[in-house]
Amino acid sequence: xAVVSQHPSWVICKSGTSVKIECRSLxxxxxxxxxxxxxxxxxxxxMATSNEGSKATYEQGVEKDKFLINHASLTLSTLxxxxxxxxxxxxxxxxxxxxxxxxxxNTIYFGEGSWLTVV
Amino acid sequence: xxxxxxxxxxxCAEGRAANLPCNHSTISGNEYVYWYRQIHSQGPQxxxxxxxxxxxxxxxxxxxxxxxxxxxxxxxxxxxxxxxxYYCIVRVSFYNQGGKLIFGQGTELSVKP
Numbered sequence: 001x002a003v004v005s006q007h008p009s010w011v012i013c014k015s016g017t018s019v020k021i022e023c024r025s026l027x028x029x030x031x032x033x034x035x036x037x038x039x040x041x042x043x044x045x046x047m048a049t050s051n052e053g054s055k056a057t058y059e060q061g062v063e064k065d066k067f068l069i070n071h072a073s074l075t076l077s078t079l080x081x082x083x084x085x086x087x088x089x090x091x092x093x094x095x096x097x098x099x100x101x102x103x104x105x106n107t108i109y110f111g112e113g114s115w116l117t118v119v
Numbered sequence: 120x121x122x123x124x125x126x127x128x129x130x131c132a133e134g135r136a137a138n139l140p141c142n143h144s145t146i147s148g149n150e151y152v153y154w155y156r157q158i159h160s161q162g163p164q165x166x167x168x169x170x171x172x173x174x175x176x177x178x179x180x181x182x183x184x185x186x187x188x189x190x191x192x193x194x195x196x197x198x199x200x201x202x203x204x205y206y207c208i209v210r211v212s213f214y215n216q217g218g219k220l221i222f223g224q225g226t227e228l229s230v231k232p
Contacts, residue, residue: 095162108165108220
């Protein structure tokens with residue numbers, strides 16, 4: 001079945017540096033991908049919608065200049081956390097919709113998630 | 120999208136059926152009930168979805184009340200590997216309607232030996 005892959009699975013970076021997380025759809029083309037953040041013991045919070053070939057749409061309260069999203073191809077979206085701080089440490093998850101599925105069923109696939117620790 | 124209410128946690132004995140309730144009293148006629156689960160430190164996994172009829176697949180059964188204001192996810196024979204947070208989400212069909220999912224707090228199911 002459809003698979004969405006994230007890389008890296010975990011990353012440690014120094015405070016003030018930037019870190020990039022990749023989200024790939026492996027066997028389908030995704031014009032739209034979604035980025036979520038999840039703190040320990042909390043639910044997933046939608047950060048932004050990544051649109052291929054255009055600007056991302058950010059949810060209220062999410063800083064677009066801090067969380068840069070690029071969706072340069074139909075199979076890859078990247079999330080860059082700029083000038084990272086310890087409070088950005090979190091579990092970041094992406095999802096993608098398979099537009100090739102013409103039913104109302106399960107067309108959303110999630111990546112495995114990426115743990116970011118900022119020290 | 121309609122709001123959902125789930126109990127924060129539940130326990131279930133291994134081998135027994137796990138029944139996870141979800142209230143969605145403000146559901147609209149064109150909104151589906153979707154269930155996902157998240158095993159610790161992994162991305163969410165789709166389980167099942169339905170509109171108004173009961174549904175069953177290899178993972179679970181979904182029972183939706185006649186007035187559609189609540190539903191129950193049933194794991195018929197829970198195993199230790201079913202320990203996870205289960206999310207009930209109500210939204211319009213994904214067909215031509217994007218893929219945004221708004222997660223509530225979910226129910227943390229603990230399956231015990």
